[in-house]
Amino acid sequence: MNCIRGARAVQESIIEGFPEADIDVLIVWTHILKGDAGDAAARKSSRIFDDPRVSQFHDGRRRVARAFAGYVNMPSMSKMIDEVGLKPGQVNSVFSPGFVKDDAAAFDLLMFFEADARWADDIPEPSTWMTQLDPDMFIGIDRHRFHWGPALVAELRREMTKRFPNNP
């Protein structure tokens, strides 16, 4: 649900807000919550976007989510629940199978890459990134990267304006 808000913020601020911007938007739907299982939820949520600049991917095995976790200092779920004094059994029913015991996986993550970024061998480093994940809960996430709701839309617009100042 919260993730969908993030995707809608992308649609509103980047796609609708900058209709002429020459930018490729790559959306990855990954499995975090129990309701993410299969591909039905990803297919449904992918309908948020309808623009030729958008390409969408289904990350059912959290390959992308794990690959980018290090850049954002994303804690593993087992570490998180340990820090708040919970047991895996108390949260397993909420999350996608294996997620709680798996390596750290990033989600609710929004990243900008500049024109010279390549992904030849190593995962490219974003020029800037932001997240909807509350740093009070996700210990280790940079507090200054946290934006939520209208603040996320405003931050995305601000970053887009820096890159595309002549947007009509």
Added chain:
Amino acid sequence: MIFQFAKTIGIVGVSAIWMLAGCASASRQNDQQLVSLDQSLDPLRDRFDTGFGRRRFVGIFAPS
């Protein structure tokens, strides 16, 4: 009267077929939009590098 009835049925039939075709087309279009990364990250990496020379944005979200 019979002619009018047949004409109405024809219009309704054609409209129904048109709508079904439209739905199927939209469904196919949506299916094509979602690329699986179950086997590897290559489809995402290739798409990313295809955009070299342009700015890119990557968002990772849970769909439910």
